[in-house]
Amino acid sequence: MIVHYFFDLMVTMGILCFVISGVYVLTLMFKKLRKFSTHKWMLYGILLTGPASMLAIEFGWFLTEMGRQPWIVRGYMRVAEAATQAGGITFVTILFGILYIILMYTCAYVLIRMFKNKPAYEDVNRLAKKQGGEIEK
Structure with a gap:
């Protein structure tokens, strides 16, 4: 069920x-x-x-x-x-864990760097102005 x-x-x-x-x-x-x-x-x-x-x-x-x-x-x-009886499962599991940790930190780094000097609402306002509106903070 x-x-x-x-x-x-x-x-x-x-x-x-x-x-x-x-x-x-x-x-x-x-x-x-x-x-x-x-x-x-x-x-x-x-x-x-x-x-x-x-x-x-x-x-x-x-x-x-x-x-x-x-x-x-x-x-x-x-x-x-x-x-499974495969011998390399522990290694592959650890490798995937490391990969996900690297991806998590890379994603956080890129997002922090993108929005450090420029808040997200500025981009949203810029796009909204193109469409004829505006979003406030």
């Missing part, structure tokens, strides 16, 4: 991201709706799609891994037999 819940969560997060991006594209396509493309709630929705997409990926991964387990347990194969 838990596999079904993870499937539902994965699909919900994917649909949420799709709907938010679809609404954003529609606001850009029609001149009457263009002012909503920089509306506070639209920007919050766009901000939400980043974590929602990562959650969708993680829920999908849990779905895949937990979905395998019943086939192993129900007498076809023991869990110990299903686990």
Whole structure:
């Protein structure tokens, strides 16, 4: 049953991201709706799609891994037999951990450097002025 819940969560997060991006594209396509493309709630929705997409990926991964387990347990194969016997798993796991740490610090460094002397709202205001509006601090 838990596999079904993870499937539902994965699909919900994917649909949420799709709907938010679809609404954003529609606001850009029609001149009457263009002012909503920089509306506070639209920007919050766009901000939400980043974590929602990562959650969708993680829920999908849990779905895949937990979905395998019943086939192993129900007498076809023991869990110990299903686990990999590859010798380099520890090395690869550590390597991926190091890679993610490097990516995390690199991303933080780039974002801090980008916004150190220039707050994000200045870029948003510059883009909003091009579209005929302005966003305040």
